[in-house]
Amino acid sequence: MIRLWLASLLLAVPATANPMLTFGRLEHTPSKCRIVVDGRPLDCKRLQISANGSSGLRLRFIGDDEATGGSFQLSFVSLDGDQGSPLLCDRSGCRLDQRSWSASLLSTAWARFDARGLPTGLPVARTATGSCWIDAETVNCESHSRNIPAMSAEAQL
Incomplete structure (x- = not known):
């Protein structure tokens, strides 16, 4: 009876836990960074490139608003793409595991913050x-839609 219960428990664990989920955030100060x-x-x-355990990433480009003393950020949320997540995270932090990655966008967000x-x-x-997309030297995102102006960002690694 105990063996049957343990066997059913072992079969249930892989169905409820996904060891491939990635959580974490990579923060980088690029040599050159520009948004439009x-x-x-x-x-x-x-x-910032963040993975929250789902099958997507948030790529956030952050700048300082010198006129107001505040800041701004342009975020892109994308799917992982065919290659999976480009982030490899462990207890010490995250790094880019793949230097060649691309994925479709789901959304963009523009926000401003005060001082x-x-x-x-x-x-x-x-x-x-x-x-x-990410290549050996660049992280780049471009969005286009019929109803809103195009937004883009590029950071040199």
Whole structure:
């Protein structure tokens, strides 16, 4: 009886747990970083690539707004793509595991923050078409939609 119970428990564990889920965030200060929002180019200072355990990534390009003392960020949410997640995370942190990756976009979000780090309004989040890709030197995302202006970002690794 105990063996039957243990066997059913062992069969149930792989169905409820997915050891392939990736959680974590890579933060990088690129040598060069630029975003374009509403046709305006802006310099960015930081790049974050986050995996939250689902089959997607958030690529966030962050810059300082020198005029207000605040900051801004342009985020792209993408699927993992055919290659899976480009992040390899362990207890010591995350790194890019694949230097050649691409995926389709799900959405974009544009947000501004004041000097205290508080949002200055609601983020402008939209579903989007486009793609993000990573190669040996660059992280790049481009979105385009019929109803909103194109948004893009590029960071040099």
